[in-house]
Amino acid sequence: MIDHDYHAHSMYSDGRLLRQMVEAASEAGLSGIGISDHCIISERDAMIEVRNDIGFTFDLTYERRRSAIERLRETYDIEIYDAVEIDYDPRDEDAIDAFLGEANFQYAIGSVHNLENVNVHYESYFAEKPETERAALVDEYFEKVVGLVDSELFEIAAHLDLIERNPALQGFATESHYRQVAEALERSRTITELNAGRILDDYGEYHPSPSFLDILQEYNVSVTVGTDSHTPEALIDRIPHVAGWFEERGIEPTELSV
Numbered sequence: 001m002i003d004h005d006y007h008a009h010s011m012y013s014d015g016r017l018l019r020q021m022v023e024a025a026s027e028a029g030l031s032g033i034g035i036s037d038h039c040i041i042s043e044r045d046a047m048i049e050v051r052n053d054i055g056f057t058f059d060l061t062y063e064r065r066r067s068a069i070e071r072l073r074e075t076y077d078i079e080i081y082d083a084v085e086i087d088y089d090p091r092d093e094d095a096i097d098a099f100l101g102e103a104n105f106q107y108a109i110g111s112v113h114n115l116e117n118v119n120v121h122y123e124s125y126f127a128e129k130p131e132t133e134r135a136a137l138v139d140e141y142f143e144k145v146v147g148l149v150d151s152e153l154f155e156i157a158a159h160l161d162l163i164e165r166n167p168a169l170q171g172f173a174t175e176s177h178y179r180q181v182a183e184a185l186e187r188s189r190t191i192t193e194l195n196a197g198r199i200l201d202d203y204g205e206y207h208p209s210p211s212f213l214d215i216l217q218e219y220n221v222s223v224t225v226g227t228d229s230h231t232p233e234a235l236i237d238r239i240p241h242v243a244g245w246f247e248e249r250g251i252e253p254t255e256l257s258v
């Protein structure tokens with residue numbers, strides 16, 4: 001039985017209407033839904049360009065969403081959490097820290113989405129690189145994930161092996177990478193999530209992958225639920241799948257104290 005999904009998007013970034021996402025969570029039988037819209041907080045020109053190219057404005061609109069969440073809370077019999085998913089890069093730590101202090105979300109999710117300021121989903125960009133360079137980028141990816149956890153800026157570290165979605169970056173992750181992340185999580189307040197963002201799509205696996213999850217379990221790392229849904233349909237389809245996964249493993253998803 002899944003009670004909470006802490007990772008869903010709304011039209012305040014790249015998801016559907018807030019109300020539709022909340023309705024879907026209700027329909028899926030959840031007692032809590034976390035709306036964690038994408039937010040890029042960086043003073044670096046390259047990331048400001050990325051933010052502007054994608055069209056993310058949540059750093060400017062989070063107060064509007066907050067008032068909308070407050071109104072929805074009066075209508076729906078479900079907890080609606082006012083959360084955020086922030087792109088992490090070590091160079092942006094001070095800016096992120098200042099923003100989080102000012103915006104005061106109920107919790108924050110941290111994500112490594114970019115390498116060389118390019119989204120790791122961008123297949124042809126990485127496919128053109130020689131294998132040694134791609135291996136080095138995967139090293140850099142996991143270094144960033146460890147940095148994210150060690151920064152203590154976030155309650156949740158999202159989709160720990162996002163690079164696996166990109167065929168050009170597959171096959172470079174090692175047990176040593178997994179252990180470095182597991183050790184960081186073990187010493188941190190930050191927990192991770194079972195991310196269902198691609199479970200019913202082409203990739204067909206959770207993040208973290210099964211072998212990564214085995215290692216996290218060795219370290220007793222807490223895992224919460226993140227469907228990473230951008231549409232109501234995705235949320236409704238993914239929840240039973242996630243419930244089955246926890247049942248199979250015989251573990252309970254961790255609930256945040258928010």
Ligand SMILES: [Zn+2]
Pocket residue numbers: 085111113158159
């Ligand atoms: Zn993400």
Ligand SMILES: [Zn+2]
Pocket residue numbers: 007009085228
């Ligand atoms: Zn997300």
